Amino acid sequence: MTNRRRFIKKAAAGAAGMALGTSAFSAKSYRNIIGANDRVILASIGVRGRGKGLLENFTRMYKDGVMVKTVCDVDSSFLGERVKMAADNQDGNKPGTETDMRKVFDDQEVDAVIVATPNHWHALATIWACQAGKNVYVEKPSSHNVWEGRKMIEAARKYDRIVQVGFQNRSISNVMQAMAFLHDGGIGDVYMSRGMCFKPRDSFGIAEDSAPPASLNYDLWLGPANWRPYNEKRGHYNWHWHWDTGNGDTGNQGPHQFDIARWGLGKKVHPVKVQSMGGIFGISPKECSQETPNTQTSVFEYDDGKILEFETRGRYTNAEAPAGVKIGNLFYGTEGWLELNGSTWKAYRERENKPFAGSDMAETAAVGGDQSFRTAPDSKGHFANFIDAVKAGNRSILNCDVEVGHMSTVLPLIANIAYRTGDTLEFNGEFEQFIDNEAADLYLKRRYRYPYVVPEKV
Structure with missing residues (x-):
């Protein structure tokens, strides 16, 4: 072969x-x-x-x-x-x-x-x-x-x-359908989107530093991160909850729903303002080495005044919306609202409590005479989409090119910076820097450990 x-x-x-x-x-x-x-x-x-x-x-x-x-x-x-x-x-x-x-x-x-x-x-x-x-x-x-x-x-x-x-x-048919519905005015002008990451997590404990397992190349595992002694509670999977290797649940499960929130809001630029607050609740720092918050509320404002909200709840909680959304999104428009729970979505008109359109409805309401919303678009899936683009040598085929992914990834990253500084931050999207806040700018980049260095010129 x-x-x-x-x-x-x-x-x-x-x-x-x-x-x-x-x-x-x-x-x-x-x-x-x-x-x-x-x-x-x-x-x-x-x-x-x-x-x-x-x-x-x-x-x-x-x-x-x-x-x-x-x-x-x-x-x-x-x-x-x-x-x-x-x-x-x-x-x-x-x-x-x-x-x-x-x-x-x-x-x-x-x-x-x-x-x-x-x-x-x-x-x-x-x-x-x-x-x-x-x-x-x-x-x-x-x-x-x-x-x-x-x-x-x-x-x-x-x-x-x-x-x-x-x-x-980006490659799930029903989600693609919901986004097309929003962008075509299905609930009017979408002025606010909301993402939710409700994942109750228990303490993973605490341990003394120790020698790494013989099977683990610890230097390679640390890579770009600063050197520190091996600790099993900061290693496999638990790395998510420590700032030098992870981004908390806001930057773990959260990016999926951040991406949908930005997508549905129709934003291809960075927000101009962000604030975030929260903390670690229900878990004692004496019993767990977690650094990232398990409860966090973040709000972003765009240059036209539109709003993106995100909430991370890592303890016991109710769900939201009629569908009982815990991992999903809500969208609010001038003529109604839409709930997206996984890949199932329903749209509600004004004050009505019965959906008029959705993924599980045989006859999804058309908007503006366009009948395309009656069926979800075909999709071979995210992995096949990547392979198709590789075979064709054409990045325009991609459903989530690196630049699209970056625009959505920036949201949880700057939310975490607002949380860590405790400030309401103004963001210059063109230069991807904060305005008049040197303390916040320090979090935009890290010190890399040689030889695992992201170069200034790639």
């Missing part, structure tokens, strides 16, 4: 050179095109939590021309199980293993990488991959801080790479 793949590429390059001259394709532009009948070769980086799910989904696309060649993780303890799962889904084709992603980037046969590392690795892994000529599927949030997210965009554009961010709602 590999020899045939190389032959096809060489033959195509030779034919192009004969027809258009030897300078018709640069190495960069040529690698951007993969034949429709050619197999897309992937490497999966970070395969423990969310990475396991991504690996399973992409390996199930084997019959559709996708193969995971390598699984990579800094913790080797579960690589064997992941290899077996991948091989079972790939008709026995067994991927190799690596613990250092840089070796993956050196492999010329790999067309694209899946990045499902902790948040603090997302940007550097993506930039390194682009520099090595790889396309990238990177999990949300796209970056750990605002500055490095902009560097991801610069790298994707400079090296002409396809970079998809894992905001899967």
Whole structure:
């Protein structure tokens, strides 16, 4: 298979050179095109939590021309199980293993990488991959801080790479339908959106610093983060609740609903003002090392006065709206409101308590005579959308290009900055900096630990 793949590429390059001259394709532009009948070769980086799910989904696309060649993780303890799962889904084709992603980037046969590392690795892994000529599927949030997210965009554009961010709602048919309904005036002019992340979480405890497990390359795990002793309560999954590696639930589950809130509001610019407040409730700091808030309310204002609200509740709580929304969104317009619970949505007109349109209604009300809302748009899903774009070498196909992902990721990031400074912050979206607040600006970027440095010039 590999020899045939190389032959096809060489033959195509030779034919192009004969027809258009030897300078018709640069190495960069040529690698951007993969034949429709050619197999897309992937490497999966970070395969423990969310990475396991991504690996399973992409390996199930084997019959559709996708193969995971390598699984990579800094913790080797579960690589064997992941290899077996991948091989079972790939008709026995067994991927190799690596613990250092840089070796993956050196492999010329790999067309694209899946990045499902902790948040603090997302940007550097993506930039390194682009520099090595790889396309990238990177999990949300796209970056750990605002500055490095902009560097991801610069790298994707400079090296002409396809970079998809894992905001899967962008490829869910019913969600796409709901957004089209809003944008076409289904509830009038949408002036406010609301995102909700209600996930009660118990204390994960506290532990003394210790030696890392023999299976874990701890230096690689820390990567761009400042050096600190290993602590099991700050490692696998618990990294979400510590500022040097994670962004709390506002920046964990939250980015999905932030993305939908911004999408439905129709905003393609940053807000001009943000405030956020909250804290850690119901959990004693003497019994848990958590740093990020488990309860947090954030409000954003745009230059036209429209509002985006977001609420994170990490303790016991009620749901909201008739659908009992805990992980979802609400939208408010001049002629009604809409609830989105997962992929199910319903729209209500003015003061009426019976929905007049929605995803589960056989005859969704048309707006302005447009009948397109009677059925949800077709979607092959977020993973297939990425593969299609890679094969075509066309980022315009993507449902969530890195720049779209960055715009949504900035929202939870600056909400956390407002929370940490305790200030109502004004934001200059053009330069992605705060106005007259040096303390807040310090959180836009981090100090990187050599050699794991996001460069000023990618």
